[in-house]
Amino acid sequence: MASSSSLTLSQAILSRPSIPRHGSSQQLHPASIPSFSGLKSISSSAAAAASLSRRRSAAVVRHPVIASAAVETLEKTTETELVEKSVNTIRFLSIDAVEKANSGHPGLPMGCAPMGHILYDEVMRYNPKNPYWFNRDRFVLSAGHGCMLQYALLHLAGYDSVQEDDLKNFRQWESRTPGHPENFETPGVEVTTGPLGQGIANAVGLALAEKHLAARYNKPDNEIVDHYTYVILGDGCQMEGISNEAASLAGHWGLGKLIAFYDDNHISIDGDTEIAFTESVDTRFEGLGWHIIWVKNGNTGYDEIRAAIKEAKSVTDKPTLIKVTTTIGFGSPNKANSYSVHGSALGAKEVEATRQNLGWPYEPFHVPEDVKSHWSRHTPEGAAFEAEWNAKFAEYEKKYPEESAELKSIITGALPAGWEKALPTYTPESPADATRNLSQTNLNALAKVLPGLIGGSADLASSNMTLLKMFGDFQKNTPEERNVRFGVREHGMGAICNGIAHHSPGFIPYCATFFVFTDYMRASMRISALSEAGVIYVMTHDSIGLGEDGPTHQPIEHLASFRAMPNILMFRPADGNETAGAYKVAVLNRKRPSVLALSRQKLPQLSGTSIEGVEKGGYTISDNSSGNKPDVILIGTGSELEIAAKAADELRKEGKAVRVVSFVSWELFDEQSAEYKESVLPAAVTARVSIEAGSTFGWGKIVGSSGKSIGIDRFGASAPAGKIYKEFGITAEAVAAAAKELI
Amino acid sequence: MASSSSLTLSQAILSRPSIPRHGSSQQLHPASIPSFSGLKSISSSAAAAASLSRRRSAAVVRHPVIASAAVETLEKTTETELVEKSVNTIRFLSIDAVEKANSGHPGLPMGCAPMGHILYDEVMRYNPKNPYWFNRDRFVLSAGHGCMLQYALLHLAGYDSVQEDDLKNFRQWESRTPGHPENFETPGVEVTTGPLGQGIANAVGLALAEKHLAARYNKPDNEIVDHYTYVILGDGCQMEGISNEAASLAGHWGLGKLIAFYDDNHISIDGDTEIAFTESVDTRFEGLGWHIIWVKNGNTGYDEIRAAIKEAKSVTDKPTLIKVTTTIGFGSPNKANSYSVHGSALGAKEVEATRQNLGWPYEPFHVPEDVKSHWSRHTPEGAAFEAEWNAKFAEYEKKYPEESAELKSIITGALPAGWEKALPTYTPESPADATRNLSQTNLNALAKVLPGLIGGSADLASSNMTLLKMFGDFQKNTPEERNVRFGVREHGMGAICNGIAHHSPGFIPYCATFFVFTDYMRASMRISALSEAGVIYVMTHDSIGLGEDGPTHQPIEHLASFRAMPNILMFRPADGNETAGAYKVAVLNRKRPSVLALSRQKLPQLSGTSIEGVEKGGYTISDNSSGNKPDVILIGTGSELEIAAKAADELRKEGKAVRVVSFVSWELFDEQSAEYKESVLPAAVTARVSIEAGSTFGWGKIVGSSGKSIGIDRFGASAPAGKIYKEFGITAEAVAAAAKELI
Secondary structure (H helix, E strand, C coil): CCCCCCCCHHHHCCCCCCCCCHHHHHHHCCCCCCCCCCCCCCCHHHHHHHHHCHHHHHHCCCCCCHHHHCCCCCCCCHHHHHHHHHHHHHHHHHHHHHHHHCCCCCHHHHHHHHHHHHHHHHHCCCCCCCCCCCCCCEEEECCHHHHHHHHHHHHHHCCCCCCHHHHHCCCCCCCCCCCCCCCCCCCCCCCCCCCCCHHHHHHHHHHHHHHHHHHHHCECCECCCCCCEEEEEEHHHHHCHHHHHHHHHHHHHCCCCEEEEEEECCEECCEEHHHCCCCCHHHHHHHCCCEEEEECCCCCCHHHHHHHHHHHHHCCCCCEEEEEECCCCCCCCCCCCCHHHCCCCCCHHHHHHHHHHHCCCCCCCCCCHHHHHHHCCHHHHHHHHHHHHHHHHHHHHHHCHHHHHHHHHHHHCCCCCCHHHHCCCCCCCCCCEEHHHHHHHHHHHHHHHCCCEEEEECCCHHHHCCCCCCCCEEECCECCCCEEECCCCHHHHHHHHHHHHHHCCCCEEEEEEEHHHHHHHHHHHHHHHHHCCCCEEEEECCCHHHCCCCCCCCCCCHHHHHHCCCCCEEECCCCHHHHHHHHHHHHHCCCCCEEEECCCCEECCCCCCCHHHHHCCCEEEEECCCCCCCCEEEEECHHHHHHHHHHHHHHHHCCCCEEEEECCCHHHHHCCCHHHHHHHCCCCCCCEEEECCCCCCCCHHHHCCCCEEECCCCCCCCCCHHHHHHHCCCCHHHHHHHHHHHC | CCCCCCCCHHHHECCCCCCCCHHHHHHHCCCCCCCCCCCCCCCHHHHHHHHHCHHHHHHCCCCCCHHHHCCCCCCCCHHHHHHHHHHHHHHHHHHHHHHHHCCCCCHHHHHHHHHHHHHHHHHCCCCCCCCCCCCCCEEEECCHHHHHHHHHHHHHHCCCCCCHHHHHCCCCCCCCCCCCCCCCCCCCCCCCCCCCCHHHHHHHHHHHHHHHHHHHHCECCECCCCCCEEEEEEHHHHHCHHHHHHHHHHHHHCCCCEEEEEEECCEECCEEHHHCCCCCHHHHHHHCCCEEEEECCCCCCHHHHHHHHHHHHHCCCCCEEEEEECCCCCCCCCCCCCHHHCCCCCCHHHHHHHHHHHCCCCCCCCCCHHHHHHHCCHHHHHHHHHHHHHHHHHHHHHHCHHHHHHHHHHHHCCCCCCHHHHCCCCCCCCCCEEHHHHHHHHHHHHHHHCCCEEEEECCCHHHHCCCCCCCCEEECCECCCCEEECCCCHHHHHHHHHHHHHHCCCCEEEEEEEHHHHHHCHHHHHHHHHHCCCCEEEEECCCHHHCCCCCCCCCCCHHHHHHCCCCCEEECCCCHHHHHHHHHHHHHCCCCCEEEECCCCEECCCCCCCHHHHHCCCEEEEECCCCCCCCEEEEECHHHHHHHHHHHHHHHHCCCCEEEEECCCHHHHHCCCHHHHHHHCCCCCCCEEEECCCCCCCCHHHHCCCCEEECCCCCCCCCCHHHHHHHCCCCHHHHHHHHHHHC
16 A cells, blocks of 8 residues: 655644645655656746746746656656656546547546556545445545546546546446536446535535444444545635535544545635735634645656655544645646646647647547556455455444444444334324424434434524434544534535535434524535435424514525525424334435424424325325315415314315315325325315415425415514514414405 | 723734733733733532633633722722713623513623723714714624623613613514614614624625725815724634634735724533633734734733724724623623523523622612713714715815715715617627626626626636726725625625715625635625625626536526525626616616626627616517417526527417516516506416426416426536537526426
């Protein structure tokens, strides 16, 4: 794996760019290496580009043709030549794929190829023929636009998912090499990235998962869980708030096996980072409790990169940020170190110039035989890693049958038989309660039977009611526990849960905040949905029913906004049975996230609600009509189902035939058969009234052109909840009156 | 204003809490002051609470009854006694209001009363009788839950908006003292806070606005723009990613007149910040380029607070973070320094104990006469500030008529006469173009006539097409320019624009990213809508039409999600005329934000589109029927309006009477008269087909129960745009086929 150098590795540390320690990098290597081997300016435009970046100008030195004599004083071994050839293979596979697609981002792969090579060829443990081998090291490309880097690496490493034809189909319809890394398209890709900052937060989740499982299941004689999480992030990721949230937690939790490479190339889409990003990232990460290493020459400083990784591994109580200064588009004589190489194909002429510059005589998509042969060892090596681990697990299973059964369930995703019996049920006589409290009952019941259930709240545990009473807090020194304290970091929380979910199929991460603050984490929730991460979002205080906190805290449009999102289940349970039903469906849906909108206020246990009903999304809870021909159908969700039921009581007293329907999950109802739908909402009955304390947007489809929707199409207000309900007309009287107009 | 001490103020700096410099605080004051005057533990539970916080345990010393002898060695002047009385007035007004409402957050006001007092009584320049006086210092309570602090201060300062009855109606229906600060409810409140982290980002926007206007309009002989922006933020704000984004920009821009007080009380809702927030905030802010001062005794260290503000003002090239260590719920013997005092009323018994503890003999809501009299000077003082400034402006106006006309327009919000003539118009013969490019034409045309137009993109200026070509970049040393480079910080960008909008009515801030990344900034966009900030959101790459970047970058549910949000205009213009129309409405709507969804791809200039049509939200662009009875109505938006028009051409060839309707803004259409609506969508015509490259969610109401909606109810895909359109069935053929089924 890494070199066997016995040097004092802390000498490579450089936490402040303003105090370069040239001595340290010299001590790291037997021969003197220039502190930065960038690109020599061989044209006036490249010179202009280089001088743009004031912070780097002093470092831009040396010869452009890396393959010949870029590193002056280091005597090259055959091995180093091969490494450079492999690195250039990665560069040109990326260049060629982007060129063929005439679309994509060549700049990052060209700059990050050296660290990519070292990670996949020298450092990481994985089995290319089984991308899902449990104990593999995880890699996340947080700067997802540079996905050709990862595709090239997966290709070289022998993953079946990325073959030559896949590279040639980069960014094409139904290819396995889409425009950004997508775990659901490409085995070997762990998570879905592209939206900046998500990946580093996913990586925090992956590293949390490893630390948790290791603490729970490792034994002194058998460390069955033991892998690293690597991530590459760029300037864009660093600017996003989500990355600071996640990095703060990673530091707090002391995730020592998280190693992040910061591709410090000083270029973002709008140009030099000077125009918008002049903070000291090093100092910030120091404040966040990370260990920081600076690799000053990310373009050719292979030994520096190796030494940094070794040092990072030696620091076990902190995550490490390896700042790797690179040249975006390294090797392109006229476009390197400029934004023009970030997100567009180089163009035929510049590709040719780059081939000349890097001494690359091959056809597009060609992998030289010696490079191919060098990488071919990963197939047998990976198989051996897995076989070795399997043997270890067999021993573990023998010696620790209980633990191994649990761990197996987390590894495979197979839910323990009969788990759903743990779900509580209620009768109308059961005491009224807030669905947030009922949610806690469910969570605590499920925690006993689902070993992969883990989660927490964004500093609202006692309001969201998410504490698992039988467990302590997941913390730096108690990582075996299952209550995660996310702090007020909703966006990071969602993305961390995505990482946990994608670590192993049996993880069931849940996270919580007030429903209105899904606005803070919507980007990570969308990635749950897109990347098929079955996260459970426990979202309390789901309407004006929260009262005095007022409109900043009262969701209005949020139900509609999630109903419109693909592949996510939006639940608004009305009582205990419906809350249990929502949890049942949520647990079963491991490839589809669920959002549970829960009340702050007490709600009665209604007659007619059921877990089975919830599974159908919409169902009749009471009906005094016959022949599927009620006079009117009243449709409610959550806290307003009670109001619909009350209105029905009134109308029935007046002799009307009234059906009350709970519409707890629109998505599930959509999936039912036409017959079932007709049995709940017969086409002939157009007298329909919906009531929901939220936007009426979208209800038109349910109640039809003749129906009426009672809801709230304005922002809320600060006052006691009952007062707001009354003033906003969310009342049984309003429902009854609307119904009478339609009958 | 502040004390006249001539001490070297940098001695008060303490950037690292781990290296306390006791010497420095002694040098700041003539007499020795204990480094921290906290609360003595007078009950076992308070002792337990105090010991909870490991980081502070050494500092918790001294006597609980502040009014008697808490500060041992400092000889008290009458003035200091009065200050303490005023501070306790603030505390008890807060306690009493929360108690009466039995709802609210007493902890922060009790802890932050000293800094609040000093700001409003000693430091800030404002006119209570004209809360909108242009040159006032701005104050933002980013920790908005502590709003009783601000209400108490506004009350004491003489603002008519917060009278005794308002305090007594805290958190009640239609009161001017809602549960979180809302600028649209309470004159004197600058912005709407509560969702954590928004306020500090708003404050960055306010400070940006000041720096920009000062650079543009100040003259050597007349500094007509000259105020500070103060903000109080808590641990919760600090944990949110948005605050890091905004703080990074504030440091980058060198906003020297931004002074932030970090209420460092170590308590968040879930308990001690130890459980989730152990980063060094000081070090992080150092990395972000801020000046940092630590006030170790925020509870009684009045001189320390004063000195810190003076020092902050002396640092003109950096924003300052004053970390003020306080005790949450200071004065409450049994609840101080615990989460229990954060968000609930103290309860009658503890209120009484606190009265005893702080020596407060008064009835609830009582303001002692000497305190009242002391504060009464702010009314004449404020009037004098404004009068003085008015005189200065009169001089300015005489000497600099052009500049003063512009500035006046920004101050008053009166748009220059005839501005709308700058809007471009198009004919079907005008060249096809992407609406993002047409948007840039509009922005550049408007920048010439609207002095308050200022904005930029989150590192996508060349993709969003947002550069104002006649201006340079707003930067630290060129703040008079109008292109703002936000970096990849969407959430911060939105909130900064809210701050700019609320600085002066004539500011028209715009900001940009890809439409899908509204998910990153939705919380700030919602606050634009709620707080009536007329920000223009320029959102390009608005559908699968962006092609190869794939599903992470392709919005699907986003149109629906904004159509469901109250008080925001969602536009999806189809061509040049519609883009101009969207800008016209957006500019006119100064109290309602607008979102423009714009295409990456070229679109033809359509026949029948118009600015006037856009103003109605939905309108007919072509029709070959008569008597308001078309066979079918085809409804499209944006890039799909062309497809609807093509389908109409086909159907008309087959002899059908077809109306094509552009539904560019649902909200505006909703506001039209019933007659107008009937003229566009006659109730009798139920054959309606909608087409939009996004979720069909919500279209049910427009097309009705018999209509059909062609859209995309799944995530997108990575491929060339044309291919995706075809594979997803977003085609003229599909529209024509659907229409034929209905006719």
